[in-house]
Amino acid sequence: MPPQSEYMRPQNTLLALGLALAGMTAFTPIFAAGKIADGLLPVAVLVWLRFLGGAVTIVSVAAVRRVPVHSRVSSLWKLHLLRSFCGVGGLGCSIYAASVLPLADATAIGLTKGIIAIVLAGLILKEVISRRHWFAGGLCAIGAFLVVRAAETGGDYGAYVASGVIAALLAALFMAFEALIMRYIAQREGTVTILAYVNVFASLLLTGPVLWLIVTEGISWQQLLAFSWMGPLAIIGQSLNISAYRRAGAATLAPIYYGTVVLSALFGYAFWGEVPAPVAAIGALFIIAGGAVLTFPISMGGVRGASGAGSFASRVSSKAGSPERAGFRPSGSRSKSDCR
Numbered sequence: 008m009p010p011q012s013e014y015m016r017p018q019n020t021l022l023a024l025g026l027a028l029a030g031m032t033a034f035t036p037i038f039a040a041g042k043i044a045d046g047l048l049p050v051a052v053l054v055w056l057r058f059l060g061g062a063v064t065i066v067s068v069a070a071v072r073r074v075p076v077h078s079r080v081s082s083l084w085k086l087h088l089l090r091s092f093c094g095v096g097g098l099g100c101s102i103y104a105a106s107v108l109p110l111a112d113a114t115a116i117g118l119t120k121g122i123i124a125i126v127l128a129g130l131i132l133k134e135v136i137s138r139r140h141w142f143a144g145g146l147c148a149i150g151a152f153l154v155v156r157a158a159e160t161g162g163d164y165g166a167y168v169a170s171g172v173i174a175a176l177l178a179a180l181f182m183a184f185e186a187l188i189m190r191y192i193a194q195r196e197g198t199v200t201i202l203a204y205v206n207v208f209a210s211l212l213l214t215g216p217v218l219w220l221i222v223t224e225g226i227s228w229q230q231l232l233a234f235s236w237m238g239p240l241a242i243i244g245q246s247l248n249i250s251a252y253r254r255a256g257a258a259t260l261a262p263i264y265y266g267t268v269v270l271s272a273l274f275g276y277a278f279w280g281e282v283p284a285p286v287a288a289i290g291a292l293f294i295i296a297g298g299a300v301l302t303f304p305i306s307m308g309g310v311r312g313a314s315g316a317g318s319f320a321s322r323v324s325s326k327a328g329s330p331e332r333a334g335f336r337p338s339g340s341r342s343k344s345d346c347r
Contacts, residue, residue: 023255024263026247033244035270037098037237038114041106042279047230050106054099054209055217056231060238061206061245065199068242074199081204083192090188091208097181104175107167110275111287113175115268118151120179124186132187134256143300150293151268153286186252186260193252202245206238266294 036043040053048056068074081087104113125144129136192201220226251260269291275281 017254019254020259023251023260026251026254027260027263028266030244030247030251031267032270033240033247035267035274037241037244038101039105039110039271039274039278040234040237041102042110044106044234048226048234049220049224050099050103051213052217052220052226052231053102053234053237054095055213056234057098057237057241058095058206058209058213060235061202061241062210062238064239064242065202065206069199069203072199074197074203081196081200083195084204086188086192087201087204088208090185090192091205091212093181093185093188094205095209095212097178097185100174100178100181104171104178105271108171108175109281110279111268111272111281113171114271115151115290116172116175117179117182118147118268119176120183120186122148123179123183127183127187128190128256132190132256139300140259143297145297146300147294147297150290150295150297153290153293156286189249190252190256193249198246198249201249202242205245206242263297268294 037057040057041050044053101113101117104117107113108116122144125136125140128134189201221231272281272287272291
């Protein structure tokens with residue numbers, strides 16, 4: 008039995024989708040932190056607070072549970088470092104986009120990460136991409152497009168529409184790559200180890216620049232403490248996401264994350280009175296339909312993603328070895344040892 012198989016779980020699409028839904032619910036107020044702060048704190052400071060709080064939370068959990076994250080260096084540390092770069096970039100771009108655009112609109116634009124993740128899962132992870140995946144992704148993409156169109160015709164974007172849209176698209180790219188990295192390492196290391204590395208790495212990357220911002224802009228500790236909830240809430244969301252990726256492939260989970268636009272619309276209405284247009288409501292129905300297609304076992308055939316790309320892990324971490332030698336298999340072909 009490969010040593011990493013203890014972290015794998017039997018494939019369960021319905022449970023994975025439920026875990027993913029709960030995870031993105033936890034992240035909704037985090038992505039809206041820029042709008043909540045309303046200029047009180049720079050985006051970089053908000054991102055730092057989220058990862059610093061997450062690092063303190065997860066290291067404390069590791070100490071209580073006696074997880075040996077300090078006694079040895081993970082063989083996948085390069086992947087953890089790469090994921091921290093993606094996490095910082097994705098969160099920073101998302102927070103900025105949501106601060107200058109309506110929350111639901113910024114979320115909808117960023118949902119192109121689903122299509123990007125599906126393509127990359129086939130090209131890089133060599134996961135089996137079925138026609139059902141493409142159909143679900145198409146429904147969700149149509150829904151996201153309708154939401155954006157509704158905002159363009161009836162919403163007030165302000166003077167920063169271009170920068171907001173670009174930031175949302177960059178966030179989608181960062182998060183698509185992060186999803187693939189998470190899919191790989193989630194089957195090889197424990198949840199506490201995964202979360203400890205990404206949060207500590209990300210907070211260290213930002214500490215120097217953020218401390219300079221705090222000093223030069225005269226940010227008080229009271230202002231910083233007002234957003235200390237971001238870290239612990241993010242750890243909850245990340246734990247749920249990791250559990251989801253252990254039970255379903257990246258291509259399966261990607262389209263369901265289009266549901267974040269529905270949560271963002273509800274959050275925006277509850278706190279800022281942002282009312283979705285009728286066209287946006289129709290778009291939300293398309294998004295929900297895309298998630299339903301993934302939930303029900305409809306056989307629509309499948310094709311394997313293009314094989315032109317090499318091993319994902321071997322390109323990033325020489326210590327990890329090739330996926331096949333590490334015991335990794337595409338989500339469509341599991342051995343009995345994977346299902347415990």
